[in-house]
Amino acid sequence: MTRNVLVVGGAGFIGSHTVLELMEQDFNPVVYDNLSSGYRDAVLTGNFVEGELEDKDRLVETILKFDISSVIHFAALIEAGESVLEPLRFYRNNVASTVSLLEAMQSAGLNRLVFSSTAAVYGNQSSDQLLHESLAMSPVNPYGRTKAAVEALLQDVADSSALKTVALRYFNAGGADSQARLGERHDPETHLIPLVLQTAAGRREQFSIFGDDYPTTDGTCIRDYVHVTDLAKGHIAALKHLFSLDDDDGFYQPINLGTGKGFSVREVIEAVRKVTGEDFEVGVSDRRPGDPAQLVSDPGRAREILRWQPERSSLYTIIEDAWRYMRRPAPG
Numbered sequence: 001m002t003r004n005v006l007v008v009g010g011a012g013f014i015g016s017h018t019v020l021e022l023m024e025q026d027f028n029p030v031v032y033d034n035l036s037s038g039y040r041d042a043v044l045t046g047n048f049v050e051g052e053l054e055d056k057d058r059l060v061e062t063i064l065k066f067d068i069s070s071v072i073h074f075a076a077l078i079e080a081g082e083s084v085l086e087p088l089r090f091y092r093n094n095v096a097s098t099v100s101l102l103e104a105m106q107s108a109g110l111n112r113l114v115f116s117s118t119a120a121v122y123g124n125q126s127s128d129q130l131l132h133e134s135l136a137m138s139p140v141n142p143y144g145r146t147k148a149a150v151e152a153l154l155q156d157v158a159d160s161s162a163l164k165t166v167a168l169r170y171f172n173a174g175g176a177d178s179q180a181r182l183g184e185r186h187d188p189e190t191h192l193i194p195l196v197l198q199t200a201a202g203r204r205e206q207f208s209i210f211g212d213d214y215p216t217t218d219g220t221c222i223r224d225y226v227h228v229t230d231l232a233k234g235h236i237a238a239l240k241h242l243f244s245l246d247d248d249d250g251f252y253q254p255i256n257l258g259t260g261k262g263f264s265v266r267e268v269i270e271a272v273r274k275v276t277g278e279d280f281e282v283g284v285s286d287r288r289p290g291d292p293a294q295l296v297s298d299p300g301r302a303r304e305i306l307r308w309q310p311e312r313s314s315l316y317t318i319i320e321d322a323w324r325y326m327r328r329p330a331p332g
């Protein structure tokens, strides 16, 4: 049976790759997106509905019209720096809108949801251990706090209803579709790999590292990079897991999607130099407030529960795919 899946925020970076993967694995995606940061032309397959997450009536209408079986929820404002300046906008868009979505799901009788959470919910942990889902959430900026608030909301609703939900905590998403049909198009771009690649491509004069005095091997921050196509596959695995739970109980579980291996900013820069064959200027500026020294996942739960293993998440493959996408021929 082909299941119709509502992909809220499916016109964005991770959502659009997940739409391709859903089709690949015999699900039928229906994208619902307000195009605030996504692109209509990134939705390469399935149906598209332009709509606001806050518009509960339109959500219910869409769920019923397309006979939706389950929901994947990517829609959010994602820029941590902006969230410090405009917390109300972030709480309305990321938290209040998720309340609308859950209400719409309840009135349409839907109870399976995969939610995009983030490693940012861990914040600054006291040691350099791998981050396990059992650690208390301790986000350091409003963006991370909106994600932690939604996780608390999901837990409360699952405790009191038949909602079955997985919160996937992604580490640093990167890469692009291996055929360069899709890639990262954030505007403004704040993510490390596309910024360094733009410098390699000569679109930026120099790349500036935020702080090289962290307590790490080379002083720069360490992150766990995961390929966007692996993330997409993680969502399908999570959906299948939710469909395997066929009792009437509620269920909520956070699951990391990461590799368990970290790379410093300087290591990423060196890898970009090798992949692109380009040399470029690198400077150092002050630390950015709220950047933890190291965020690396404990990937055990995803392996155990979802049978998920990253396949394209070597740092070189991530950079090669992102570079191929950046240099794709212009359309037409």
Ligand SMILES: NC(=O)c1ccc[n+]([C@@H]2O[C@H](COP(=O)([O-])OP(=O)(O)OC[C@H]3O[C@@H](n4cnc5c(N)ncnc54)[C@H](O)[C@@H]3O)[C@@H](O)[C@H]2O)c1
Pocket (backbone or CB within 6 Å): 008, 009, 010, 011, 012, 013, 014, 015, 032, 033, 034, 035, 036, 037, 038, 039, 051, 052, 053, 054, 073, 074, 075, 076, 077, 078, 093, 097, 116, 117, 118, 119, 169, 170, 171, 172, 173, 174, 186
């Ligand atoms: N990119 C990363 O490295 C990363 C890491 C961890 C978690 N995440 C989470 O993953 C999700 C997707 O991230 P992304 O990088 O693809 O972001 P993105 O900005 O490319 O995609 C977000 C999509 O949601 C849509 N959207 C936002 N608010 C909406 C609303 N109110 N109603 C309808 N549509 C709305 C946007 O138009 C966009 O298409 C986000 O929830 C983000 O917090 C991303």
